[in-house]
Amino acid sequence: VADRTGSLAEGLDADFVIWNGHPLSVYSRVEQTWVDGRRYFDREADLAHREALEAERQELMAAVLAEGGDESEGDGDETPGDELLGYRASELAHDEYCYAHDHGHLHAIDFRNGNRQ
């Protein structure tokens, strides 16, 4: 596939990465990643977007807490904010972040015991 990718040359796919240093250096970071001429990742845009994402998350949480705050509703087993998770059963099976289920198992990432399923 050397005629498609692997080097920066005229006529090849526009797949490239912009680094802030040598790509094999541990001190280097990816600044931008382009695939087929499309910008897939841009660290500057990612950083700029974080504030908005966090604000949106807080807004959603506040809305859910306001809605679920009345303890007379439901059977009392839910904790406020449960609805926020909004996971369907099928999604819970893939809840790799273990945010919405019990903890009686080893995680894919368990910082007590290292990376082992």
Next chain:
Amino acid sequence: MKTPTAISAFALAALVAGAATAQDSEPLTALVGATVHPVAGEAIDNGVVLMRGARIEAVGADLAIPDGEAGVTVVELDGLHIYPGFVHPYSSLGLTEIGSVSGTVDTTEMGPVNAALRVEVAFNHDSALLPVSIAGGIVASHTVPGGGLIRGTSAVMNLDGWSWEDMTIAAPVGMHIDFPAGAVDDDENDDLATIDETLDAARAWRKAQAAFEAGDAPRPPRNDQLEALVPVLAGDIPVFLHTSRADEVEAALDWAADQELDRVVVIGGPDLQYVADRLAADGVPVILNGVYTMPTRRWEPYDRAYEAASKLHAAGVKFAIADGGGGFNATNARNLPFHAGSAAAFGLPADAALKSVTLWPAEILGVGDELGSLEPGKRASVVVTDGDPLEPMTSIERVWIDGDEYDLGRSKHRQLYQRYRERIEAE
């Protein structure tokens, strides 16, 4: 053999400081010509590291070397760099060989309470992973037992030696407790109750033993588990609390305060950054287990784990960086310096990154007078490189452990490199 004459005030002071541990009759090795990075202090261009026997005697720019005398070896290292060997802050080196072959894995004890476990006696001095780690610049490992709630005591082990006895640098280093995640929001958590009951029993045993020693009571029944917890209750050794999420760290710190455990070290993941201010205020050091890991929540940015070390550093927390492997991943212990370097790509100053795998783990583990920097009196365990030791592209050229040069050809990786290189060259 006479003591070499120092020609600079710094060197003289260094020699005096080192005199307490150095024996004049022991052989002297002088590493010359390299850039010396003591970690405790600025780099020295064209510096000298003098090693007498197993200890560093002096480090400086203008040290006189009694060249030509018997028992003096001068090693020219022009263009290279000398660093203290890395101290792995949390591994299972020596307890495991091949993860998928259970007979070679001795990391995890059965049962909830293993306080009497002493990890050093299980340490396999002949593990093939040790030469591989040394070839990666690691000279000592804080080897930690797994399994159960109270996991037993850890040890700082020299990675080169003929038996666990002569490889034990410090033991017991600390008592390891797996703080139960379920205890975060449950006051009646069974696992935490087991830990609490065991500590209460240890307090009672300690009191009974003290009464016996004072001649006021009969000898209490022998109990290895409870006896092993006495140094923790007395504050002689710290308790290492294993945690994962931020709420567990908070709960573990609350619990330690309730238990009046004054010396606490927290082992955790990137969530430690969320507790940084409290850790700093309480003076609790931490072992950050892994830098190059995924974010732990869906809404976290991709570099949240990479930034954890810099956040801890900015808050003033004392920390060491481990490789993310812990109990199960000793084969990758050699990647330790790259984790520290990755943290430097995301905000941690490079000198702090180096300290997080040398001086700081040594200090947190209570072996700051033995390892972690190039200073008189410390172990002569040094690494010679052709560049920055946190860079994967850097080659580790030579290693001395306790003053003896280590044969890096013992590393399985280097043997395979040589073997296939010869095959290519033969074709």
